[in-house]
Amino acid sequence: MKTIKLLVFALFFISSFSITAQDNPFKVEVFGKGEPILLFPGFACTGDVWEATVAELSKDYECHVFTFAGFGDVPAIEKPWLPKIKDELVKYISSNKLDNAVLLGHSLGGALALWIATENSAFKELIIIDALPSTGALMMPNFKSEYMVYDSPYNKKVLGMNDKDFESMVSQMASGMALDASNQEIIKDWMIKADRETYVYGYTDLLKLDLRNDLSKIDIPVTILAATEPYGIEMAKTTYNSQYKTLKEYNLELAMGSSHFIMFDQPDWFIENVLKALED
Template sequence: MSLKNQFLTLLLGVSLGAFSLPSHSQNTVLHAQVSGQGQPVVLIPGLMSDERVWQQTEAPLAQHYEVHTLAFAGFGTHPSNPQLREAFTENAGTALERYLQENTAGDAVVIGHSLGAFLGYQLASQQPQALECLIAVDGVPFFSALVSGNSALTAQAVKPQAQQMLTVYQQLTPEQMAMQVQMGASRQTSSEENQARVVAMAKTSDPATVGRAMYELMTTDLRAEVADLNVPTLQMAATGGFSTVEQKQTALNAYQQQIAGDNAINLLEFAESRHFIMWDQPEAFLLAVNHFIEERCHD
């Protein structure tokens, strides 16, 4: 399998990381649960997932921080919401910004996985006063350039492919979507138990919401905005899905190109992790998170 196709299977086959909590309303966009005390740490998952994404992360962090675990409608066990089916990143971003305004004092550490990392970059570039720092867990400012290996790719150029993908997802049943996810689950995480969890979360997600989110993720390029970012950021890169040293280095270079020119962003490789870094290397992940918060996430 070529490096490009391996990237596509790794990140597009199951671009995950979202979450769920008890819903107060069928029309709720964003769900949250809070544990611990201290500086707020906000956990944002990505696509087709629920709170199990943060199962090894939430409790250890809550020993030192006030942890806010968020979830979006239509992912995992949460009912879908018409707003997110029609315009995902705008409505999800608005809900996220409002949540931070109402529940933190601008000192939040935002940790986003996959799509959640993209939403974190969107927030940090457009509303930098809303957070203290950002940790992007294997999610980047422009998804399509990363998976294609083409840093010159534009959002406009990828729209036909993204539209085709959206049409397909709108016609899928959750069971069909889960079958697609299962084919690439081994490249998402190394554990068979966690692979089964990935598939289970996809099976209860809403394909129309997933398709809309994927379309917008593929056709939105935040690299120009991120180049001027002044929010301290840690970009985590998972290269454990690549088999050779050369492939790993090529992949790492692709991550570096996403954040080129911004001294506020540090790149950290996890060479033994696949897409779910917090599952594959939980101790190293928590060590990196705690170190970054201590070093960069205080006034």
């Protein structure tokens, strides 16, 4: 009888642990010592996207590197995906007393940094990497957040794709995100390994997010590093200045000859400008 009770307890403990793990909206690894920097990756990426960045920054800073649920080896969570991640990031920041941290985010990660900063002005600064307050408005004319729903023909199509068709789709997408073929493969592999529902519904969450009017609440230094490919310098300037027009003050730096993954395409320029932003 005692053995049975112990077995039942062990099974309960294992089940409870699994549920807890699956409910965790992110994995975080900490490198280095010094003033804290929180590094948020882009959509479908793992924290490995920051490997070269952390190798440099961890010499002088404490780097908190995140991988979000459904990506890499982090189990998926129930939707709504993006609001849950944001809320748990806020809790992580509070419980670890990181309100004075630098928030550094790429793409989706940049949008998250902006979102969090609209609710808390205590952070030291934001460094935003090729990210917009409204991705949906960039992609769709006459955009409204309420148009973005989970139950859409496009979402059904992507959810129903076989592995071969999905790989073909993301291969084409990755080819426009970095200039070097080897980096395109890395990006493609991240997307292929992503939990499919997270990939579909999480992106719907991102498209739905519109922070343009809320940017006026941010009163800390903001540096934006923006890609110029494939649409050119003038289009990049127009897009960023339009989307960030309610932000009181920001420094926009353009990465010449770079696609979306600036840290891959222009690594020296990238780290130079990140360090400059941190030192200013």
